Structures are given as structure tokens and as C-alpha cells.
Amino acid sequence: MSLRPVGTVALIGLGLIASSIAWSAKRAGQTRITGYDISPEVRETARRIGLCDQVCDTPADAVAEADLVILCVPVGAMGRVAEAVCPYLKPGAILSDVGSVKGSVIEAVTPFVPAGVDFIPAHPLAGTEHSGPEAGFAGLFDNRWCLIVPTQGTRPESTAALRAFWESLGANVDEMDAQHHDLVLAVTSHTPHLIAYTMVGVADDLRRVTDSEVIKYSAAGFRDFTRIAASDPTMWRDVFLSNKEATLEILGRFTEELFALQRAIRQGDGEHLHAYFTRTRAIRRGIIEAGQDTDAPDFGRGGAARK
Amino acid sequence: MSLRPVGTVALIGLGLIASSIAWSAKRAGQTRITGYDISPEVRETARRIGLCDQVCDTPADAVAEADLVILCVPVGAMGRVAEAVCPYLKPGAILSDVGSVKGSVIEAVTPFVPAGVDFIPAHPLAGTEHSGPEAGFAGLFDNRWCLIVPTQGTRPESTAALRAFWESLGANVDEMDAQHHDLVLAVTSHTPHLIAYTMVGVADDLRRVTDSEVIKYSAAGFRDFTRIAASDPTMWRDVFLSNKEATLEILGRFTEELFALQRAIRQGDGEHLHAYFTRTRAIRRGIIEAGQDTDAPDFGRGGAARK
Numbered sequence: 001m002s003l004r005p006v007g008t009v010a011l012i013g014l015g016l017i018a019s020s021i022a023w024s025a026k027r028a029g030q031t032r033i034t035g036y037d038i039s040p041e042v043r044e045t046a047r048r049i050g051l052c053d054q055v056c057d058t059p060a061d062a063v064a065e066a067d068l069v070i071l072c073v074p075v076g077a078m079g080r081v082a083e084a085v086c087p088y089l090k091p092g093a094i095l096s097d098v099g100s101v102k103g104s105v106i107e108a109v110t111p112f113v114p115a116g117v118d119f120i121p122a123h124p125l126a127g128t129e130h131s132g133p134e135a136g137f138a139g140l141f142d143n144r145w146c147l148i149v150p151t152q153g154t155r156p157e158s159t160a161a162l163r164a165f166w167e168s169l170g171a172n173v174d175e176m177d178a179q180h181h182d183l184v185l186a187v188t189s190h191t192p193h194l195i196a197y198t199m200v201g202v203a204d205d206l207r208r209v210t211d212s213e214v215i216k217y218s219a220a221g222f223r224d225f226t227r228i229a230a231s232d233p234t235m236w237r238d239v240f241l242s243n244k245e246a247t248l249e250i251l252g253r254f255t256e257e258l259f260a261l262q263r264a265i266r267q268g269d270g271e272h273l274h275a276y277f278t279r280t281r282a283i284r285r286g287i288i289e290a291g292q293d294t295d296a297p298d299f300g301r302g303g304a305a306r307k
Numbered sequence: 308m309s310l311r312p313v314g315t316v317a318l319i320g321l322g323l324i325a326s327s328i329a330w331s332a333k334r335a336g337q338t339r340i341t342g343y344d345i346s347p348e349v350r351e352t353a354r355r356i357g358l359c360d361q362v363c364d365t366p367a368d369a370v371a372e373a374d375l376v377i378l379c380v381p382v383g384a385m386g387r388v389a390e391a392v393c394p395y396l397k398p399g400a401i402l403s404d405v406g407s408v409k410g411s412v413i414e415a416v417t418p419f420v421p422a423g424v425d426f427i428p429a430h431p432l433a434g435t436e437h438s439g440p441e442a443g444f445a446g447l448f449d450n451r452w453c454l455i456v457p458t459q460g461t462r463p464e465s466t467a468a469l470r471a472f473w474e475s476l477g478a479n480v481d482e483m484d485a486q487h488h489d490l491v492l493a494v495t496s497h498t499p500h501l502i503a504y505t506m507v508g509v510a511d512d513l514r515r516v517t518d519s520e521v522i523k524y525s526a527a528g529f530r531d532f533t534r535i536a537a538s539d540p541t542m543w544r545d546v547f548l549s550n551k552e553a554t555l556e557i558l559g560r561f562t563e564e565l566f567a568l569q570r571a572i573r574q575g576d577g578e579h580l581h582a583y584f585t586r587t588r589a590i591r592r593g594i595i596e597a598g599q600d601t602d603a604p605d606f607g608r609g610g611a612a613r614k
Binding site: 192213217223229234257261266280 | 383432436452454481490491492494495496498499501502503504505506507508509510511512513520521522523524525529530531532533534535536537538540541543544545547548551554555557558560561562564565568569572573575577580581583584585586587588590591592593594
């Protein structure tokens with residue numbers, strides 16, 4: 001292979017995803033990791049837990065030697081961070097990111113990318129509801145997808161090197177264009193998150209009426225929603241503002257369908273409901289067959305073995 | 308204690324909940340379990356896996372000796388099943404159920420309850436997305452709530468006996484009235500389920516456009532939804548038709564809140580979004596503190612240990 005070796009990786013922003021990249025790369029064994037975070041406290045924590053080979057106090061130091069620089073900050077901060085980092089990139093380096101939205105990140109970052117540097121946006125489809133430098137772990141990307149969105153003029157060998165890096169972290173890699181990525185994510189991730197946030201907010205209103213009953217009796221469905229709705233507020237604010245069009249489109253479809261089901265309930269149309277629920281059950285089977293989840297009964301119980 | 312001992316329990320309908328009651332009672336050790344299901348195949352399966360001490364071919368045989376009879380059928384079938392079972396109840400027996408809606412079940416069952424029998428509706432807040440006699444397991448009710456809804460004229464000692472039975476299965480027990488139960492469940496369970504069904508249906512429409520990408524790249528949020536939306540279609544159809552008023556009320560609040568968030572996205576109101584998401588994150592902490600879930604990162608990954 002004529003891959004440029006990814007000898008040193010710089011992680012800019014040391015939250016859940018960056019710390020999981022660091023531990024996963026350490027597990028894979030070949031890569032030197034440098035890191036930077038704008039927060040002195042986060043840098044201190046990262047040093048304390050031994051997160052990177054070197055935690056630097058400036059972005060310039062962190063990226064100076066790096067073959068691959070990954071921006072691991074909220075989508076809304078990508079432009080600012082790219083501006084701070086780009087002047088110090090090594091010629092021939094690859095610049096990438098892990099943002100949940102790709103169109104707006106490309107728009108924000110591209111103006112700062114120097115000649116001789118390939119900017120290849122990426123998005124690992126993995127996460128937990130926790131955040132911060134201590135939330136990461138080596139297995140986060142195992143058998144998860146990482147979507148790579150090569151921009152115009154990217155050298156194929158750079159894309160291949162980034163792909164190899166993500167595969168070394170345990171991920172499966174696919175490529176797609178930014179617009180398509182943002183639509184797919186709007187339906188599989190962004191809109192479901194917004195809905196979960198909304199439902200948890202509604203329950204909170206009711207909780208004020210009925211004391212803590214809603215929390216006390218939160219059944220499986222609602223517990224799953226609260227888990228989703230516990231994700232990082234800044235990250236998700238930026239996602240919705242950055243993927244506005246696709247999210248609003250999917251939300252429009254969602255409310256349309258919801259109103260149809262609501263009408264079926266009001267009219268007592270059991271056939272419509274049963275047919276709809278039977279169809280969604282089949283979709284679940286498709287997901288299990290695609291290997292994206294297991295068939296073990298879980299339903300908000302944390303997956304503990306229970307037989 | 309002056310509790311009437313619950314020596315024999317009859318389970319009518321042998322699905323996920325009944326089979327979990329049977330295994331949990333066997334684990335507790337004191338109770339004899341008889342069972343009946345309208346489906347000969349289900350009875351055959353129940354016999355094959357040794358689910359009850361005796362699987363009977365008629366409801367009359369199943370309930371003849373029973374101190375406690377639990378109707379474990381979809382909410383919409385409770386009336387029919389009560390009609391079939393009630394003539395054979397032992398004097399002094401307790402009749403109960405496990406339906407997710409209480410108002411409509413009380414309305415449907417009460418006309419058939421003979422004098423000398425206490426009808427005490429109940430609802431264990433536990434389940435998985437699987438169904439059928441082979442889906443049950445002994446730990447399903449451990450540390451989960453079972454809500455008991457005593458009807459007018461119920462003897463206190465009968466309520467105490469039913470409470471003791473559920474506690475012997477591992478559950479915590481609370482009492483409330485039917486109307487309040489149906490409202491609390493509308494917000495914690497019924498509406499979240501409807502929303503999950505809807506979102507999965509929307510994704511399915513999009514899947515037809517983009518092949519299997521939606522399934523392939525289903526991120527954590529969406530996987531949780533599909534798990535919820537895989538639940539038994541008949542059970543859920545009946546829930547929505549039987550808890551119509553409360554579900555429609557909560558759905559109304561939900562769409563109101565969703566439209567407010569949608570408007571914030573359209574207008575780029577990041578402050579509104581961030582404040583909302585911060586609030587829902589705090590609710591999640593309340594649930595963890597109430598002991599209804601763990602803090603382990605899960606997010607649709609089945610809770611496998613990953614550090």
C-alpha cells in the first residue's frame with residue numbers, strides 16, 4: 001500500500017469522542033496522540049488520566065507534528081477552531097472532524113484550509129449520553145459506522161489513510177456526499193433526539209403537577225427517551241441549527257404521520273393502528289439483521305443479563 | 308399477618324407478562340401456578356417449557372382452585388376473558404389483571420365479577436419488546452413498580468394479599484386510582500411508544516428512497532426507538548384505543564412543545580434550544596437518583612461492558 005502512514009494524530013477538543021479516539025488508538029497501538037482543549041481544566045484532567053501522549057497548551061503545539069488533525073468540537077465551533085488550527089498544519093497533513101452535520105462544517109472550515117492540506121470531514125456514528133474527557137473508552141467505535149465525506153480535490157491516498165485510521169479504531173467506513181449524509185442523519189439521529197427532548201420536557205411539565213410520580217414510574221419507553229435527552233446540550237443545539245433544512249423536513253413528515261395516528265386513536269380505528277405497529281416491528285427486525293443491534297431483550301433496563 | 312395465603316395462582320393468557328409471573332413465582336417458591344391460553348399452540352409451548360404446574364385446556368379448570376386469578380391478555384380482550392372466567396371463580400378469590408390501562412379495564416371487567424370476589428386491577432411497569440410464552444423470565448419485575456388500583460368495596464386484606472404476591476415477585480408496589488394511573492402512564496409510556504412508532508414509520512418511508520441506508524446507519528437514538536416500536540402490535544393498539552383521552556391530551560402537549568422547538572430551529576434561536584436541552588438533562592439525573600435506571604453509558608448499545 002502506498003498509504004501515507006498516520007504517525008501522529010492531533011485531537012482538538014478533548015470530549016467523549018476525542019477521548020474514545022485516543023483510547024481506541026492506544027489499543028490499536030501504532031499512533032502517537034497529541035491533544036488540545038480550550039479549557040485548562042479539561043487539559044488538566046486529560047493529563048491526569050493519561051489520555052494522550054502529549055496534551056499541549058496551544059493548538060499550534062498540538063498540530064505541529066501531526067499527520068492527521070481531527071477537530072472534535074461542537075459543530076458550531078468548527079469554523080473558529082479551524083481558523084485557530086489551520087495556520088500551523090504540517091504540509092501534506094490531513095484535516096478531519098467528527099461533527100454530526102457535514103454541510104455546515106464544510107462551509108465553515110473550508111475557507112481556512114491551506115494549500116497542500118486535504119480536508120476530509122468524517123462522522124463516527126457512535127456516542128453515549130455522557131460527555132467530557134473522562135467519558136471516552138476504547139470500544140466506542142467497535143463495529144460502528146464512520147461516514148467519510150471527501151471534499152472536492154481530495155487526494156485518494158488521503159481518503160484511504162483516513163479510512164485505515166478509523167478501521168484501526170474498530171469502525172466500519174463508508175463514503176457519501178455531505179447533503180446525503182445530513183438527510184440520513186436527520187432521520188436516524190437528529191429528529192429522534194429532538195423528539196426525545198420534547199417528550200421529556202412534556203413529562204417535566206406534568207411532573208410539576210404530580211410531584212415526582214412521572215420520574216418514579218418512568219416505564220421503559222420513557223427511560224430510553226430520557227437517556228437520549230441527557231446528551232450534551234451544546235452539541236445538540238449546534239446540530240439542530242446546523243442541519244436546519246433536513247431536520248425541519250423530517251419533522252414535517254413526522255408530524256404528518258403522528259397526526260394520522262392521532263386521528264386513528266380519536267376515531268377508534270384499530271385496524272390502522274395495528275397495521276402501522278406491525279410494519280414498524282418488521283423494521284426492527286431489519287436493524288437486527290443488519291447487525292446494528294442485538295436481539296437481547298433490553299428495553300431500558302441497561303441490558304443486564306436477566307435469565 | 309392475617310393475609311389470606313395465595314396458594315394457587317391462575318394465569319389467563321400466557322404471554323410475556325404471564326410467563327414472567329410464572330418464573331418469578333417459581334423463584335419465590337411458595338405458589339402453585341395454573342395457566343390457560345386461548346391458543347392451543349401457546350398451551351403446547353407452555354407445557355413443553357414447563358411454564359406452569361398445570362396448563363389447563365379450559366379457563367374453568369385453570370381458575371377452579373385459584374386464590375388469585377390474573378388476566379394477562381391485551382386490554383381490549385379483558386371484558387371477553389372476564390366473562391369466560393368469572394362464572395368459575397372460587398368464592399373469596401381475588402381477580403386481578405396486568406393491563407396497561409386501568410379505567411377501561413375496570414369498565415369492561417366489573418359487570419362480570421361475582422359477589423364474594425374482589426376485583427383488584429394491577430399494572431406491573433415492566434416489559435420487553437418481545438412477546439409470547441417463551442419471552443418471560445424470573446427477573447422481569449425485580450425492583451420495578453407494580454401499581455395496584457383497588458376498586459370500590461375491595462376488602463383491605465385482599466389488597467394486602469395482592470401486594471404481598473407482587474412483592475414476592477420482586478416488585479415494589481404502590482396504589483393509586485384508575486384515572487390518575489391512566490394519566491401517568493400516558494406520559495411515561497403510552498405517548499412515548501406512539502412517538503417511537505411514528506418515527507420508525509417515517510424512517511421506513513425514507514428507506515424506500517435510500518435503500519437500506521437508514522437501517523444500516525441507524526444511530527443510537529433511532530435504535531432505541533425501533534426497540535420500543537417492536538413491541539406487540541395488538542397490545543399497543545388496545546392501549547391507545549383504551550386510554551384515548553389521556554393519550555390525546557399528552558399528544559396535544561407534545562405537539563405544542565415540538566412546534567416551539569421547531570420554531571426555535573427555524574429562527575436559529577440557540578438559546579431556547581440550549582436551555583431546553585439543559586433542563587431535560589437534569590430530568591435524566593432525577594431518574595437515575597430515583598433508582599429507575601443506571602448511570603452506565605448505554606445509548607442503544609445493549610449495555611455491554613466496554614471499558
